[in-house]
Structure formats: C-alpha cells, structure tokens
Amino acid sequence: MGFQIKIVGDFCNIRCEYCRNRDFNRTEKAVMSIETLEKLCAFLNSLPQKKARVNWHGGEPLLAGKKFFNHIVRIEKEYPDKVWLNVVQTNATLIDDGWAKFFVDNGFHIGVSIDGTERVHNIDRVSAAGHGTYKRAMRGVDILRQHEIDPGVICTITKKTVKYAEEIFLGLVSSGFKDIAFNAFYNTASESDGDEYGLSYKDWSMFLKEIFELWIENNDETIRVRELDAILAWVKGKSTNGCSFRGSCDKWFAINNTGDIYPCERFGKKIHFGNIDSFGVYKNLITDQSFLDWRNSIHVLPKKCTTCTFLSLCNNGCSSHRQADDQGILLYTYCESRLEFYDFVQSRIKKGGERL
C-alpha cells in the first residue's frame, strides 16, 4: 500500500516541459497545514498493516520547508505502534547539508529525478527562466552522497529523449546511480491525446531493448534497473512488486495538500474520492462507493488479457496508461511493448548471449 502525499500540491520550483500540458498548477504556492498533517497521520495510523509507507511528494516536496518536515517526524512519533517508512521524491535542486542531515537523522529514503546526462536532462527539466537544472540537481545528489545517502533515480523518457538510450544509461551509471527506474511518459493527466511528449509502444519497446543490451554489456550486479528486473521476473514466472505489474492501483493513493484523496497522481484530478477530514480512517475510504466503483472499473479485463499467458504477471499494466480496445474496454497502452520485450529477453537468454 502506498500513499503519495502532495504536501505542496503541484507547486514546483522548476518548470519541466513535460509537465506543461498536465492539469498541474505549478505556480500556486501551497503547503499542507499542520492541522491537515495531523489528520493525515491519524488517517495513516488507521491502516490495517503495521507499516505505513509515506511518499512525500509534490510538485517539489522540499518547498514545504524543513520546519514542516520536522512536524512530520514529531507527529509520526505520536503513533509509536506504527512503523513509519518515509520516502521523499525530489528534483534535488534544493538539497543542502541541512536537508541531508535531516534525512539521515530520521531515516528517510530518497529518490531523485534525473533524466540522464546534462544534455538530455536539460531538454525538458528547466527552470522558470528556461535554464537547464542538471547542475543544480546533481549538486544536491553530491550533497546526499557526502552524507552517505545513496539515492535511487527516476528518469522520465519522452518522445524527445527516447533516442538517447545509450547516453542516458551510461550517464546515469557513470554518475554513480545504482538503482534506476525509467518512466515512460504518457500524458494521462491531460485530456489531449498524442501530445509531443507521449511515447508510443514501439518507442518504449525499442528503448527497453537498448537499455537491456547496455546493462548486459555493463556487466555489474549492483546496477538495478526496475524495468529489466520486472521482465526478468517473468522469465522466472514471478511478478515484481512494481505497481504497474501487480494490478494494485487500488492500493496506491495520492493525497494533496488540502487532504483530498485521489487515485495515483497519474490520473490527475479527474477522479476524487473525498477528503481525509470526511473519511477519518482508512476503512471508510475503501468502503466508500466512489472508491469501490473506481476499483471495479480498473479491474475490467479486455479480451486480449483473458487469453494472455502473462495476465497474472502483468494485470493489464498501469491503469492510468490504458486506451480503449475495439470493444471499448481499456487495455494497457504498453501491452505490446511488454510482450515484445519479454520475447526479446527470452530469445537473448535462449541464444546463450549472442546479440539478436
């Protein structure tokens, strides 16, 4: 179960091009009130499991300030029976020694958003003035490492950057990242289809194949690429814990600074379940009709899935990345990418290492 807490709403200090067309309001300054934070922690304390995984997110979550984060730790301590697992996903541009020390002292896990090398990152991840943010972000990463924090990296791939697979992978590895995840950009939060950033299934499939070859050539057991682990798990007849493989979209929620609860942020704000104020406890959320209706809707399977060998390992992919099939049922946009990539990996393994 995961909660993506948008403590500053969509407020962000940078202006990534691929966020431009989404229904984000990046310029409206917002921070969750301490009163809402207290209600949020009480809500999370009502989760049935012992652990509460909280992903502090944005916009850029560090814009909430260190004082706010100190409140997080203080309030979580009011619920000592719960094991709090705090994760921050940040663009890293605001990280200083104070932040790094806070993360170390309080056991926060950190993920950063870096889109490869300076050249590729700066194509889309720019400041309000239009300048590339790579140097500022990597300065933040360096500070984290000086404090012995080894951040994971999420690298967003768009139609503009998909051709730079080699540069991106080698850039991330040479920058010291060991835990790499690639997000295929698909503009689900906007009503507009086919925007200039969204990846086709062919693009995504080609990108994954290139990354696989580069990863093999790199021959380093310490480099984990989320997407490769996921498909190699299929080879072993398993599914990884990644939400887009598990059919577990109904166990991932976004909560914004006002306490409003949505499905995963990838859906934007089209679907709204209610507010932590009205639900109070988790059980009231998952028994609410708005949640149940949505949950039922995402588990309707297209015909293609019902005869697919990999259904239990794929579960029709990310439910926000789906398009209607010929019967109007939503099918995972990157279904063919997964199948193609699986065939490719299987063939590579059967071939005994020779490139196809």
Added chain:
Amino acid sequence: MNMLLSNKAIQGAFERIEHLDMSCLESSSYDDGFEDSKYVDCPAG
C-alpha cells in the same frame, strides 16, 4: 554454458527476484514487499 546467464547483471537481477516475497501479493491487508525495500518506486512521471 549459456553466457548470458553468467553475466553479472543478470545474476544480480535473478538474485533480487529470488528474494521477492510473493505471499504479499495474495493477501488483501498485507505488508507488501516493497515496504521493506530500499528502492523508491514511485509511479509519478
């Protein structure tokens, strides 16, 4: 011997996969596997 299976990157991945806790996928009120993971898996693009 299949050379690809002796590749260190592949071996590392299979080692990680071997230790996935599949039981967590079957329960409705589970402590799911990635809660113990050091990995930050975040769906946001």
